Amino acid sequence: MRAEDLPAVHSLQCDAYSASYQEPLDALNSHFELGRSTCLVAVSRGCVAGYLLAHPWSGLPPLLHQPVRHPTQNEYMFIHDLVVAPALQRSGAAVSLLSAVLKIAERDLFSFVRLVSLATAVSFWQKRGFSPAKDEVLPAGYGDAVLMYREI
Numbered sequence: 001m002r003a004e005d006l007p008a009v010h011s012l013q014c015d016a017y018s019a020s021y022q023e024p025l026d027a028l029n030s031h032f033e034l035g036r037s038t039c040l041v042a043v044s045r046g047c048v049a050g051y052l053l054a055h056p057w058s059g060l061p062p063l064l065h066q067p068v069r070h071p072t073q074n075e076y077m078f079i080h081d082l083v084v085a086p087a088l089q090r091s092g093a094a095v096s097l098l099s100a101v102l103k104i105a106e107r108d109l110f111s112f113v114r115l116v117s118l119a120t121a122v123s124f125w126q127k128r129g130f131s132p133a134k135d136e137v138l139p140a141g142y143g144d145a146v147l148m149y150r151e152i
Contacts, residue, residue: 001032001036001039001040001041001051001053003029003032005041005048005051006025006028006029006032007025008041008047008048009028009041009048009051009053009083010023010025010028012048012049012050012051012083012085013028013081013083015085016083020143021064021118023064023065024065026067027064027065027066027067027068028053029067030067030068030069031053031055031068031080031081032053034055034056034057034068034070035053035054035055035056037104038054038055038056038077038101038104038105039051039052039053039054039055040052040054040097040100040101042084042088042093042096042097044085044087044088044093049084049085049087049088049093050082050083050084050085050088050093050094050097051081051082051083051097052079052081052082052097052098052100052101053079053080053081053082054077054078054079054080054101054104054105054113055077055078055080056071056074056075056076056077056078056108056110057071057074057075057076057077057078057114058071058072058073058074058075058076059071059075060136060138060139061078061080061114061115061116061138061139061142061147062078062080062139063139063140063141064139064141064142065141074110076110076111076112076113076114076149077101077104077105077108077110077112077113077114078113078114078115079098079101079113079114079115080115082094082097082098082115084097094124095128098128101113102150102152105152106152110152111151111152112149112150112151112152113130113149113150113152114133114147114148114149115130115147115148115149116138116142116145116146116147116148117130117145117146117147117148118145118146119144119145119146122146122148125148126148128150129150130148130149130150131148131149131150132146132147132148133147133148133149
């Protein structure tokens, strides 16, 4: 991902989610700044058609809609968002993006990856080795989303 991809990333996010989950461009940019090597795009016909935002993190997932700051330590790799345009769904693009970031997390010696899944996407993540995290409460704003993790 490059900084100039962020407007297309924002557009994809707005198309994919209801207004309550759409984040301002400055919040997306802050995730990108934390994970320049772990924020990835899928390109189709010369256009950004999917993305994965991931970066090192510590503690509970960051609040939605707000820019994030560099954590004091890097406890795990956090997948902030994964979106693929309808035209690329079921093409393997999402799995390719995920596989790439898991390889990076392993290379960088993280022992686990965490993410927050929409309730409707839990089965997608479970098929890829993620499990719901028990006994942890998400920050306000995540609604019925589910905190999930996967050991590497």
